[in-house]
Amino acid sequence: MEIRELRYFVAVAEELHFGRAAQRLAMAQPPLSRAIQQLERRLGVVLLQRNSRAITLTEAGSVLLREARFTLEAVEAAERRTRRAGAERSGVVLATKAGASSELLSKLLDAYAAEPDAVAVEVVLCGPGESEGLLRDGRADVALLHRPYDATTGFDTEDLHSETQVVVLPAGHVLANRPHVSMAEVMALTDLPLPRWPRRDGSYPDGPGPRVRDHTQLTQLITLGRACAVVPESLRAQLRDDHAVVPVSDAPIVTTVIAWPPHSRSRAVADLVRTATRL
Known part of the structure; x- marks a missing residue:
């Protein structure tokens, strides 16, 4: 397989639409369709199920999408490291x-x-x-x-270095004076949901917690009583007086x-x- 073919396939597999994939690749749609068909013939498998209404990935297509992403990341990493090694x-x-x-x-x-x-x-x-x-x-x-x-x-x-974890709460919260809490008790805090951090692709997991991108945003939401957070114990030193910190007895090290x-x-x-x- 060629790197070019993998880029073509990833675009189609992520868009699930040949027209959008062609636009993303800045190319015409017919040669893109032919390239995918040629790739399927060479591999001897069907990668995409096509009908008049939608395109879906087959099991083989899902495997190739995962492997192709890793391969393309490795190629890009090799390019960056090589350029940096050759820099003055x-x-x-x-x-x-x-x-x-x-x-x-x-x-x-x-x-x-x-x-x-x-x-x-x-x-x-x-x-x-x-x-x-x-x-x-x-x-x-x-x-x-x-x-x-x-x-x-x-x-x-x-x-x-290894360390335990603590839950950060607004000062004055009902759990603030406890010697420790459990993860089950933290998860049960419907008034203070855990935050949702972005995935690598920029999307957020489902859940009731607020979307956050950085530590400053998180600490302000905790101060406002909109969230709590389970963090490594060493972050205690960076918190303010309007936060309470309680050890979480069964949180992972x-x-x-x-x-x-x-x-x-x-x-x-x-x-x-x-x-x-x-x-």
């Missing part, structure tokens, strides 16, 4: 969630800067879930990720890891990882 200004791009692991990040940057062969580190502060995407598509060389919220499959990782592509041969990335594990 060498350095490392580190992605991390804004507001998370702030103390650890500060110590890491200071310790690495003191190394004799240290290079410039560009820190990219991201929204929830974005660090993983930047590392996968080549816009970052290394990232601080947080299991179980971030997926680390496909990366090499080193565990750096959050582990901060430093992650990098397994095929990376960057000495700067290796030195940064070594510094992080030493800390």
